[in-house]
Amino acid sequence: MSASAEASVLITHEVGLHARPSVKFTKLAKTFAADVEIALAANGPWFDAKSIVKVMAAKAPKGTVLHIRASGDGADDAVDALVELVRRDFDEGADHVRTA
Amino acid sequence: MSGPHRLQGISASAGYAEGPLFDLDRTAAHYTVRATAADEKAALEAAIDAATARLAALIETADSAAADILEFQIAMLGDDALGRPAFAAIHAGQPADRAWRQALDAEIAGYDASDQDYFRARAADIRDIRDQVLRALTEDGDVQAPAGAILYGEDIAPTRFLETDWSCGGGIALKAGSTASHVAMLARSRGVPMVVGLGVVGLGGPPAKLAGPALLDAEHGGIVLSPSRAEIDAFRRSSSSFSARRDLAGTFLARPAMTKTGTAVRVQVNIADPSDVDGIDIATCDGVGLMRTEFLFGKALPDEETQYRAYRKVLEWAGEKPVTIRTVDAGGDKPVPGFTVKEGNPFLGLRGIRLSLARPQVFRVQIRALLRAAVHGSLKVMFPMIAVVEEYRQAVAMFAEEQAMLAARGIAHEMPPLGIMVEVPSVAIVPEAFAEAAFFSIGSNDLTQYVMAAARDNAAVAHLNSVRHPAVLRLVAAVTAFGEREGIPVSLCGDAGGDPASIRSLLEAGLRDLSVAPAQLAMAKAAVADVSV
Numbered sequence: 310m311s312a313s314a315e316a317s318v319l320i321t322h323e324v325g326l327h328a329r330p331s332v333k334f335t336k337l338a339k340t341f342a343a344d345v346e347i348a349l350a351a352n353g354p355w356f357d358a359k360s361i362v363k364v365m366a367a368k369a370p371k372g373t374v375l376h377i378r379a380s381g382d383g384a385d386d387a388v389d390a391l392v393e394l395v396r397r398d399f400d401e402g403a404d405h406v407r408t409a
Numbered sequence: 410m411s412g413p414h415r416l417q418g419i420s421a422s423a424g425y426a427e428g429p430l431f432d433l434d435r436t437a438a439h440y441t442v443r444a445t446a447a448d449e450k451a452a453l454e455a456a457i458d459a460a461t462a463r464l465a466a467l468i469e470t471a472d473s474a475a476a477d478i479l480e481f482q483i484a485m486l487g488d489d490a491l492g493r494p495a496f497a498a499i500h501a502g503q504p505a506d507r508a509w510r511q512a513l514d515a516e517i518a519g520y521d522a523s524d525q526d527y528f529r530a531r532a533a534d535i536r537d538i539r540d541q542v543l544r545a546l547t548e549d550g551d552v553q554a555p556a557g558a559i560l561y562g563e564d565i566a567p568t569r570f571l572e573t574d575w576s577c578g579g580g581i582a583l584k585a586g587s588t589a590s591h592v593a594m595l596a597r598s599r600g601v602p603m604v605v606g607l608g609v610v611g612l613g614g615p616p617a618k619l620a621g622p623a624l625l626d627a628e629h630g631g632i633v634l635s636p637s638r639a640e641i642d643a644f645r646r647s648s649s650s651f652s653a654r655r656d657l658a659g660t661f662l663a664r665p666a667m668t669k670t671g672t673a674v675r676v677q678v679n680i681a682d683p684s685d686v687d688g689i690d691i692a693t694c695d696g697v698g699l700m701r702t703e704f705l706f707g708k709a710l711p712d713e714e715t716q717y718r719a720y721r722k723v724l725e726w727a728g729e730k731p732v733t734i735r736t737v738d739a740g741g742d743k744p745v746p747g748f749t750v751k752e753g754n755p756f757l758g759l760r761g762i763r764l765s766l767a768r769p770q771v772f773r774v775q776i777r778a779l780l781r782a783a784v785h786g787s788l789k790v791m792f793p794m795i796a797v798v799e800e801y802r803q804a805v806a807m808f809a810e811e812q813a814m815l816a817a818r819g820i821a822h823e824m825p826p827l828g829i830m831v832e833v834p835s836v837a838i839v840p841e842a843f844a845e846a847a848f849f850s851i852g853s854n855d856l857t858q859y860v861m862a863a864a865r866d867n868a869a870v871a872h873l874n875s876v877r878h879p880a881v882l883r884l885v886a887a888v889t890a891f892g893e894r895e896g897i898p899v900s901l902c903g904d905a906g907g908d909p910a911s912i913r914s915l916l917e918a919g920l921r922d923l924s925v926a927p928a929q930l931a932m933a934k935a936a937v938a939d940v941s942v
Contacts, residue, residue, distance in 0.1 A: 361485055
């Protein structure tokens with residue numbers, strides 16, 4: 310049985326999962342071998358989390374509950390790391406609203 | 410058409426620029442079709458690589474805000490998903506330039522259609538990506554704007570902004586554009602004058618074809634093409650006065666506004682879009698004196714949730730400071746498809762509260778969003794274009810009805826103070842008929858144009874459209890005095906509040922509460938400090 314994991318997290322970043330956050334998000338997703346996908350609802354549609362074009366197209370504003378799922382090698386680690394990134398507001402301090 | 414052309418838009422970054430117009434929308438160079446689909450594919454791949462390399466080179470010298478934008482563009486270009494439809498089209502026999510343009514235009518359309526302001530503003534980034542690859546494909550001569558030029562076009566790419574040498578002046582004048590775009594943010598941070606939303610109304614032909622210098626007044630949001638000698642002289646006087654005021658103003662921004670004789674004056678900001686507050690430090694102002702809500706109605710009628718989120722964002726940003734939101738003021742010069750009606754004389758027609766009362770199903774959605782948002786800060790709500798007290802009473806009754814329904818459903822809400830705009834002369838002349846309103850906010854733009862019977866957007870009668878005409882000032886003074894006597898707060902939220910020349914007259918008329926465009930905040934405070942009242 311191949312590994313799979315799923316979790317959800319609230320987006321609190323001011324501009325949502327948009328330009329700068331999505332660069333960070335997809336960069337991190339690409340460091341994992343597992344297939345990673347995101348969705349704005351538990352039943353999809355699902356978008357490739359390693360594609361910034363697809364992640365941007367998901368249009369996830371602040372206040373969205375983001376669903377993240379992964380399958381394959383390191384699926385658990387991938388989901389944990391991405392959830393953490395969103396929870397940490399993409400490592401952007403209080404100044405993120407000024408230049409985002 | 411001869412003689413000067415004056416176009417009015419919205420200031421995205423204050424300042425003045427005088428120089429030749431540079432057409433941003435000039436037709437792209439010709440693309441030479443390749444022999445085979447494989448060659449087309451190779452040409453597109455090479456162009457994407459070349460565009461990426463150009464961006465990477467720009468990052469070297471970019472500051473952090475610009476680097477973020479460039480990194481985003483590089484990431485988009487590096488994603489195979491972006492070019493996939495283009496490569497599929499090439500495989501099906503399309504030339505590379507058309508395939509790429511169509512694929513990216515489809516992507517851009519998705520962004521343009523978004524109801525989120527921030528997301529919509531990213532369309533300019535995708536256009537930038539599209540054009541850079543097209544430029545590499547066609548080996549466009551890459552014409553640089555001459556030093557000090559005013560870049561004029563539909564919209565401007567962030568990379569175009571970054572590639573331009575702004576050290577010799579120059580500015581940006583856009584027919585479309587957005588104050589929330591990356592370029593607008595960059596322009597504000599670098600002090601490059603920029604105006605958006607100029608449209609093409611009233612022009613005999615493409616203004617880019619007009620020779621000679623243009624005058625960009627990004628303090629008030631206008632541009633003059635083919636100016637007369639007198640206009641150039643007046644412009645230069647405004648420009649040097651602006652520079653002097655800006656230098657001085659910087660020192661006033663962080664301090665509360667106070668006149669020479671120590672009278673405190675409240676200075677709030679006018680905003681048009683929730684993202685406007687992103688660049689403002691709340692500590693530098695006394696709150697939001699006017700939040701327009703028309704932007705929400707730009708494309709389609711917004712649902713309750715969209716409105717609630719927009720209002721809540723601003724209320725949370727302001728913290729304990731007041732935020733005055735104006736219910737939708739469509740009509741007049743602000744048509745909304747599917748909401749406003751076509752009229753022969755729209756400024757005297759169904760606009761502001763008249764329209765809201767005529768479309769109760771649309772108005773009630775906004776009322777519910779406002780009642781719900783009120784719990785997140787210090788909200789005040791005002792109605793535009795009130796002419797008779799019955800309109801105010803009807804609107805208040807609708808607030809009460811919606812409040813009762815929210816309460817019955819157990820939804821968190823609060824009743825904000827409900828005030829009126831004082832902009833129709835019938836109110837300014839007989840303010841005592843409106844004593845039940847929680848507050849008055851003088852809309853100096855409309856009040857002036859109705860008192861003087863001189864349209865704001867008509868240069869031929871611009872000399873009549875002055876808030877400093879004694880007739881207008883007498884009304885301002887009377888409303889202010891009445892408010893003071895009856896304990897009704899009175900503020901002013903028109904352009905006059907941010908105009909240093911008018912601030913003296915307004916303070917002398919008794920006003921102590923002004924609301925100005927964010928870009929004018931520092932200068933308004935400086936102007937207040939120069940008055941003895």
